[in-house]
Structure formats: structure tokens, C-alpha cells
Amino acid sequence: AQSVAQPEDQVNVAEGNPLTVKCTYSVSGNPYLFWYVQYPNRGLQFLLKYITGDNLVKGSYGFEAEFNKSQTSFHLKKPSALVSDSALYFCAVRDSPFGSARQLTFGSGTQLTVLP
Amino acid sequence: DTEVTQTPKHLVMGMTNKKSLKCEQHMGHRAMYWYKQKAKKPPELMFVYSYEKLSINESVPSRFSPECPNSSLLNLHLHALQPEDSALYLCASSHPNGGLAAPYEQYFGPGTRLTVT
Numbered sequence: 759a760q761s762v763a764q765p766e767d768q769v770n771v772a773e774g775n776p777l778t779v780k781c782t783y784s785v786s787g788n789p790y791l792f793w794y795v796q797y798p799n800r801g802l803q804f805l806l807k808y809i810t811g812d813n814l815v816k817g818s819y820g821f822e823a824e825f826n827k828s829q830t831s832f833h834l835k836k837p838s839a840l841v842s843d844s845a846l847y848f849c850a851v852r853d854s855p856f857g858s859a860r861q862l863t864f865g866s867g868t869q870l871t872v873l874p
Numbered sequence: 875d876t877e878v879t880q881t882p883k884h885l886v887m888g889m890t891n892k893k894s895l896k897c898e899q900h901m902g903h904r905a906m907y908w909y910k911q912k913a914k915k916p917p918e919l920m921f922v923y924s925y926e927k928l929s930i931n932e933s934v935p936s937r938f939s940p941e942c943p944n945s946s947l948l949n950l951h952l953h954a955l956q957p958e959d960s961a962l963y964l965c966a967s968s969h970p971n972g973g974l975a976a977p978y979e980q981y982f983g984p985g986t987r988l989t990v991t
């Protein structure tokens with residue numbers, strides 16, 4: 759079975775400060791990990807993914823995520839937050855092809871608010 | 875072009891109505907998805923089409939009926955819905971996942987906000 763946890767429902771950060779949105783996962787094989795962002799009344803937008811290789815993944819809009827296998831984490835980061843980054847963020851995981859799950863499992867979501 | 879379009883943006887329907895949601899993509903993706911999303915919750919997978927064939931039905935009630943007329947279009951036919959079916963319905967597409975290949979990211983449309991009265 760695969761699962762993903764986003765331990766914080768809400769994250770508040772001041773504009774210009776670094777931001778981190780946390781994600782931990784559980785899979786039986788090798789993980790494939792994704793971050794999506796959802797702005798109000800919009801669909802989800804793909805930000806970045808980890809498949810294999812470098813543990814630091816760079817994505818859209820200045821976001822990056824660090825894969826940590828020993829801590830089973832895939833935290834989303836940005837060095838300097840913008841008010842326009844305020845949105846709902848979802849982490850998602852897919853087990854390796856040898857796992858039983860056939861599709862993505864999404865986390866519960868983290869609402870990020872960047873304060874001016 | 876990485877756009878997935880959905881129509882209508884908003885839909886209000888009574889419990890006895892029949893309506894359809896439409897989704898279109900021109901990225902050459904051969905996998906298409908329907909999700910249901912309640913406010914502030916993650917999307918819930920409903921159906922997956924791969925190469926225009928239904929490959930996954932996540933035990934969705936029969937009042938929801940998907941259709942994939944061609945590789946660019948995906949419809950969701952609605953009939954005799956319940957008020958608890960009110961939600962944002964999202965369409966997504968991707969290259970098809972299969973075999974030993976790593977999964978591809980999905981591209982989502984803006985959704986149809988459905989209200990059942």
C-alpha cells in the first residue's frame with residue numbers, strides 16, 4: 759500500500775521569507791513523488807516531480823523539493839515567498855511498477871498563506 | 875500547449891436532470907482522468923481512460939457515466955444525481971502509464987463546479 763501525509767493543514771509565512779511545505783510518504787517499492795498547486799477555483803497545476811537521481815528537484819515558479827530517503831520525506835521549498843504563492847499545495851506519491859497501486863495517492867493538502 | 879479545457883465552468887442541475895461535462899486536450903496524451911474534489915480536500919479519482927478504453931472505475935455509482943469518443947475528448951454524463959454529488963469535477967490528462975516506466979505527471983483542467991439541487 760502507498761500513502762502520503764502532509765502534517766500541516768495551514769502554513770503561514772511572511773513575504774520574502776523562505777517557505778517549506780512538508781510531505782512524508784510510505785511505499786513498498788521505490789517512490790515516485792509529485793507536488794501540485796491549486797489556486798482558488800482552479801484545477802491543479804504540476805510543480806515538480808522526483809523519479810530518480812539528484813535528491814534536489816527544481817520545478818516551476820522557483821520551487822524546489824528535497825527527496826530524503828532515510829526520512830521518507832519530500833518537502834517543498836522556496837527561498838523567498840511571494841504573496842502570489844498563496845494557494846493549496848498537494849503532495850502525491852506513486853509506488854514503483856512493482857507495487858500494487860495503479861494510480862497517484864494525494865496527501866490531504868496544505869494551505870499556504872504568504873503575508874505581505 | 876499544455877492546456878486542458880473543461881465546459882461548462884459552472885453547472886446547476888436538479889436531481890432528475892441529465893447533463894454532460896466535457897473535457898478536451900490537444901497534447902497528444904492517451905490517458906485521461908475524471909476526479910471529484912470537495913472543498914479543501916484532495917481530488918478523488920473516479921475514472922481512467924487509457925487509449926480510449928476505460929481502464930479504471932473506482933466503484934463510482936452508475937449515475938455517473940464516462941465516455942471517451944476519441945483521443946482528445948472525454949465526457950462525463952450525469953443522471954439522477956444526489957445533492958452530495960455537488961463538487962468540483964476535474965479532468966486531467968497524461969501520457970499513459972504502464973509497464974516499468976515511471977509515471978507521468980498529469981495536467982488538469984480548471985474544473986466544472988457542479989451544484990445539485
